[in-house]
Structures are given as structure tokens and as C-alpha cells.
Amino acid sequence: MATTTIIKKHEPSIGKRLRRKEDPRLITGTATYVEDLQMPGMHYAMVVRSPHGAANIKSIDTSAAAAMPGVAAIFTGKDILHIAGVPCGASLPGLRVPDHKILAQDRVYFVGHPVAVVVATDKYVARDAADAIEVDYDVLQAVADPEKALAPGAPAVHPQWPDNTAFTFHQEGGDIEKAFKEADVIVKERIVSQRLIPSAMEPRGVVASWHAAEKSLTLYTSTQVPHLVRTLIAQMLGIDENRVRVVAPEVGGGFGSKLNVYAEEALMSFVSMKIGKPVKWIESRRENFLTTIHGRGHVDYYEVAAKKDGTILGIKVKLIQDLGSYHQLLTPAIPTLSVLMLPGLYRSKNMSADIIGVFTNCVPTDAYRGAGRPEATHGIERMVDILAAELKMDPAEIRLKNFIRNEEFPFPTATGLIYDTGDYAAPLRKALETVNYTELRKEQAEARKQGRLMGIGICTYGEICAMGPSPATPAGGWESATVKIEPSGKVTVMTGVSPHGQGEETTFSQIAADALGIDVEDILVQHGDTAIVQYGIGTFGSRATAVGGAALHFALQEIITKIKKFGAMLLETEDITYSDGQCTCNKTGKSISIKEIAGAAYRAMKLPANTEPGLVATYFWEPPNFTFPFGAHIMVSEVEKETGNISIKRYVAIDDCGNVLNPLIVDGQVHGGVAQGLGQALWEQAVYDDNGQLVTGEFTDYTMPRAHMMPWIESGHTVTPTPVNPLGVKGVGEAGTIGASPAAVNSVVDALSPLGVRHIDMPMTPEKIWKLVNGRNA
């Protein structure tokens, strides 16, 4: 059986710009999303939603809708009392948790609040029937702004909690009193990170199919966390977890908005159980705006204490988080991530943070790309610039002065984290070189002489990624992987993460291909189906590769050990090496391929001692720490005085995410992230009026960045591997978003600084800028 064949040297794939394996099906339109699923007997659901920010429900008349041909069933709040509320996974001391029923009971709390569900044989009938349901409301005064909600006498979102405060949270480190006492200078600013709408290209969607005979449920849902949805939906509905199969088919983006369990997932499951038919619900874009979680929603009051030479002594913040009307899965936990991120890249060990979580009559906020970290980074990076301006220091110099030094890693922060590795000056220096900083400042001085408003904005950011050690997370922070060498020698990888655009089918193939010494094309990566894949946590918090990839690494090590046992048996030697897809006897040079070994392992004519047949390994990996990527972004801008228009002249992003497995994918993550960060800085805002109506309720008013609005992004890297995982990767999913908004605002503030401008809140609309330039109240 053993043969001496010419060894095809395996060419490492890691580090190569491999095109993504998932793209052909995406760009040919042949991928299967929830909306594409068809099943015999399928029914269609529409959700009737509150048009009011706050109202009591006086009555619901479903008779006209029920009489429409094709309408199968209608359910309202009284029908779902036995179903547990939408879960909140975050626990904070004293947290007030409203009972979040999947259909409103006697009161609605935000525009879009589900009130009833109509099920019909076709979606057009369902839609007409939804309009025919008459809900009589007694409209109440709403409150949509978190600071107004905190004011005395504000309408109570939840009548039982008239102060609208869901929780307060305090954390401090070092000696903040002393830091402020010893300060030469204290700078203060109110900094807003506005509400944003995550706007995944694919809205949410659910197909629920109940099999009464087996008492089992199959739930197709557009989610980032299929296993968590399975556990929580089973709990909500009282079904055995092993009889719930959750499938995340192709998922068209999430950005955190699908890291959740939504009312509609439970509601459609309930409907299917009731009518005994599969039910499909697809969120409209309007519903997506109104009812899928929003992101950000901070009003933060910062104070920074420093010495005359720019040394930062301490950071204080009061952070007001607009929670919306309910807690979704992680709602109250998000601002606590901001607190963790507060020290940024700086050495100061003194900090104090207070969070006030505020209820408003708006859709809940929750994780949106960066989740808490962009808010903190925006705040701290703005404050550093404000401090530099106050001290007339160069913004690059003040950063270099305060960076944690390379020899100080691992660095325990004032917020209780331990930063793994870092070389914070490296990406800043590289970014400064890329823009030719010294020359650029001269150019700026020249521009100013001509009366032109040119700005250079620097942001040096840090991140908390690879979420995370289990004790630090609400639901466990490990990840799992299974490697199956099939009898043919082809390899199937099953990962517990749930990619929805990040490209892990490609990067995980690269990890497996290089470990096994075989072709990337011989590997298939499966994910997102709880009936196929072992339990996993999912994709969010830049964790998929740093935690899931590490789990895969260890599963591969196990399988290689087993391959070698079979190889040794078949080659009748103990002295073997595994490489390039073969076991080779070090003495004779005889080798045997993975294909032959796999065949023998499954045929099992003979087994090595203490070894079972087959070639499968599963590994659950618990990370010992988070990872802490970092980087420097620089934006050069020019402001047109006459109109307030901002033009982006250059955008440089130097990110350090540790080792780079596939530069093409990493660039893509950075580009997309920068687009979203610039979106926040320049265009996007979810605006509610005082009645809780979402003014920016469509893409006609909510300004999504589009290709023609983007600058050319000059991206580059420095590489500081992490020891936290064996791949040395840190995570890059959120970096661009975190780096971009401060770079943009710092740039425009720098442009306007000759006019005495010190801070601008986002989005920096042309009108706002025009008013600042022309001395009008912005």
C-alpha cells in the first residue's frame, strides 16, 4: 500500500491574497437567503406594528381581516402570554428589565412595536389583512431623547420607573482625585455618538417550520449566532433544545444587528406551531429601520486632566446611553465596553466612568460594528486633540508621548484589562510617513495663508477583540471546530462561528490547508446549521478567526496526531514526519498520502493501538484573554467655506491586527469599516422627533455612504502578533469603523481650528459646517 510518490510541495496559502471561495455564489445570485426558501404549504406572516411612540391599546378589531379569503390566523398579545419575553443576556447590578413580550400587551413603547401578526396563504393577502386590523390607541406623550428623558417631569417610558433610568454603573481605577488635583490643565467636552441604523444589505427574515409528530422545530433565520438563537428560542417556547434546529443560511451582513434574538423569531415559531404549517416572515426595509436594533446613542461628558507637557494624568466620563424602550440581547452591556476601552492606547492609570442607561420610546440600541468601542475611541481621540490644541502641541507628538511603551506589555489597564502586545508608535509613524506629515503641515500653513480651510486628523485607536474569555462574556466566549477527513481524503471543517460576509470559508480553508499540507480547494467549510455543526458561539466582536480559527488550529493538531498514528502503522515505522499531505518514513523515505491514510482509517482492516476508526476531531477552545489590535488613521480634508462641503483629500489606514492570514480579506474588512466610520462621521443619523417618530425612516432620508462618496483608502499594516492564540491574529472586523470617525472629526476640527472651533458633533453635515464657518449657531 505504501508508495514512494513524487511529493507535491505544499505552497503555504496563509498570507496570500486568495480570492474568496464564497464569492462565486454571491456574485452569480445563486446563494440561498431566507427569502429564497420555499416549502410545501408555506404561509406568510405580516406583523402589525405601532404607529405611535407611546400609546395605550384600547382595543384591537381583527374581524375584517379574519374574514378576508386566504387569511389563516391572526394573533395578538393575549395569545402569546405563555411565551417568555425576548431575552436580555446582560446582567448588571440593579438592572431594571422590562418584560419584553413578543407582542405588545396593553401598551406600546416605540414606533414599530409588534402588536399583532397575520398569517395568510400568500404575502399579498397577509399585507392587505394587516392593514384591515383596526387598533384603537390612546396616544401618550413619548420621549425620544435620552437627556430629555432624564429631565424631571419627563414622560415615563415604563410607568413603573418614572426616572427612565434602567441602571447606573460606576467603575474607576487608580486615583482619579489625585490626578485631577495634580493637573496643570483640565479639558472638558460633551461628545455625542449619534444613533445609527446598522442597515445590513439583507434585512432580517425567518422561516419557521414545526413538525408536530416529532415535536421539533426548524428555524431558518438571518442571524450571526444560530446556536444561541437555538438555546434561547427553545427556552422561550418551552421546546426541548435538541428538537430545535436553527439554520443561518446565507446571511447578507449583520454588523451586530443580527447578534440577537428577536421577537419575530419566537413569534413565527409560535405561529407555525399553531397552524401546523411552515411560516415565512421577511422584514421590509421600513421594518428594518424601525425594529431591528440601532447602534451607538451616546451623550458623553468627558474630562481629561494633564500636565503642561501633555502627559495625560486621568480621564473622567459621564456616559449617557440611550437604550431605547427595551433590552435586546446585549443592550445594557454595550456601554460597559466603552468603559473598558476608555484608556485607549495611553499610559494613564487613573480613570473614572459613570454610565446612566436611559429608557426612551425608541427601538432598542445594541451591538453595532465596534459596539461600545467606537464610542469610547471617538471620545478619547477627540479629547486628546482638544488637549493638544489647548496646550498648542502637535496631535501626533502628544500621542507618541502618552502611548504605552513596548516594554510595558502585557499592560494592565486602569479598567482591569491586560493589553497583550503592542507597538503603538509603529502604525502612527507609518501613517505619518505615508502622508508625509511634515510637508503636509507646511502645505496646511500655506493653505491657511490663502484663506483655505485644510485639516489633518489623526486617530490612534485600540480595540478589544476576540471576544472573549468566557467569564468576561454573557454567554461563553470559547469557540469550537470539527475537522473531518472524509474517506476520500477530502476535508470538511465545521466551525461554530457563523460568517456572514467575513470570508471565513476562505481563511479557515487556508488554515486547514496549510496545517494539512493540502490544497485549499480540497477543504469545505460548513457553518450556521445547528444540525450539522457542533455548538458554537457565533460571529461578532472580531472573534471569528482569533477564537474560532484558534479552535480550528487545535482540532487540526489533534487530527494530525491521529493521521500520524495511522501513517506509522501503515508504513510500519515509528519514525515519521507529516508534511505536504503525506506521512513519510524518515529512514526509508517511503510515504503515504492523506488520501490513502483516510481510506485505511475508515476501512479499518487494521487499527493502531488504542485508536478508534475514522478521522474526526473536535476542539472547543477557551481563549485566555481578549486580543488588543490597534492602528492609526489619518484623514486630510478641505472645507469649502461658501457651502460647508467637506472633501476628503486623503485617507490613510494603518492597522495592526497581528498576523494577516489573507490580506485581500483584511483590506476588505478595513475598507468596509472605514466606510461605516465615515458614514457616522459625515452622513448617518437616526433622528427621532419628540413623538418618537423616526424621521430618517427610509434610505431617502437616512444617508448611507455610497461608493461615489468614498475616498481612496490607502491601507497598510504593521504586524504585532498576539501570544493569546496560536495563529497570532488579533481581529480586524471592527478596526476601520473605530479608527475612522475620530480621524474624520479631528480632521475637520483641525481645518476649522483657525476659526476657534474645538469640537463638532457627528454627522458633520455641510449645513453644520457652514454655520460654524459663518459664526452662526450650529
Add this chain to the structure above:
Amino acid sequence: MIPHQFDYAAPKSLDEALKAIADGAKPLSGGMSLVPMMKLRLAAPDRVVDLARLKELSYVREEGSALHVGATTIHYDVESSAAVKSKCPLLAETAGFIGDVQIRNMGTMGGSVAHNDPSADYPAALQALEAKIVLKGANGERTVSAADFFVDTFTTSLEEGEIVREVVVPVEAAGTGTSYAKVLQPASGFAIVGIAVRVRKSGGKISMARIGVTGLANCSYRATAAEKALEGTAGSDADIQAAAALVAQGADANSDLHASAEYRTHLAKVHAGRAIKAALGKTA
């Protein structure tokens, strides 16, 4: 985003279509405004009649000193027509500013003018061009000037049973310079303000100025005060500024999330100045 139920008909001839419209059917052209409104359930016609398939309404024809643009001519065809580009460049330039490529490949002249969105682009050009809109009903045709046709927000002088059949614009005399300046509402791409300018010079003086404004107010209009201020001048920068300052005169400026009345008025003036300057640059 599902509309109410409706019937759809695609008649073979204009007469047939007019009959259906007289019976209460709603004309459908490019569907770029009507269909979204139906999907949002802001419009709920029982019956729609598809005009876009009537090839007899899709044309650009030169007749004497005028260009005739059929109602179902798509924006892209106006933008790219050699005849429009050379004979009435303002209209081609304006068409190129409408929405994006997909919109321009579907949306039509007739649909845009009939819809009369206060932020639509064509109305600015048609005001400046003193265009004629030819309306046809079951009982015959009539022609109205752009100034009379565009009445108010989403309101025109179309009567029950009438459709826009074509739009007639002048073939520009030699020496006419034109320009369209637009500030895009960043989310929708419609005009926060759009300023269409035509100028002609003779003997070193501006002999003719026409300025159409869209987006600023409830309806497009001709900025006659600005036109008068410009005519007879040499078109110096100071002349331009003085005229541009009058472009919003008498207009009750719109205000929304994207531009307050004050800012919108300011933008109208700035862009009027830029459009006048650009148009003057093309008079030679």
C-alpha cells in the same frame, strides 16, 4: 413593501390608453415614483395603464426651431441624445443629474413632469427653457407653458383624463450658454436646490437670461428678478453676484433635516452664481 392589489394593462395604442385613463386608470410610465409610492401604500390605484410600452411616445424629434421629447422617453435617452446635446444642451445636462444610472434607464420625461416633485431636476430646466407641455385627453390636445403647468408640490395643471404627451423645448440660438448646478440631497440624490441657467450675449452685454429654480420652494419657478438684474449687464463677477442674490426672491424656502430654509436659500444663491458663470463661459 407590498402594494395594494391592482389591475395592470399595457394597451397597444395611445387612444386605448387614453380611454382607460378617462375611465379612471392611473398612468404608469417609468414607475420610479409611482411604484415606490404604491409599495409604501401612499398611492393605491385600482388600475394602472402602462404608457412606457407605447413606443409612439418615446422619441426626440427636431421640428423647425424646437425639439419635441415624447413622454415616455427615458432620462438616459435625453441625456445621451446627440440632438438634445447639440440643440438643447441644458436639457441633456439636467437629465444626466437625475438619480443614478438605473433610475435614468427607467424614469421618463412625462412621468417626471407629471409627478412634479418639488425637488425634481427637469422642472428647473423646463422653466428656464420656457418649455411647452403638450397634454392630451380623450377630447383632444392642449399646450401649456412650463410656468403654468407646474402649479404646486406634486400638483400640475393636468386635468382628469389627461396625460403629458410630449415636452417641447427650443433649439438654442447660436451664442447661448447654459448650465445646470445641483446640490444633491445626500440620501435621496434629489435636488436640495437645482439652478438651470440660459444666457445669451450680444455686443458684450447679456441680452437674454433665463433662470429656473427647483428644490428651493414648494414648486419650481423662474427667478425673474435675477434674470432682469443680469440682462443688460456685461456679466462681471459683481453683476453675477448681484443677480444671484435675487434668485430666491419671493420664494418661501423649504426646510428639512438636510437643509434649513436659511441654508437652502444660501445654497440657491451660491449655485446660481456658479451656474450663471458657467453658462456665460459657454456663450462664446
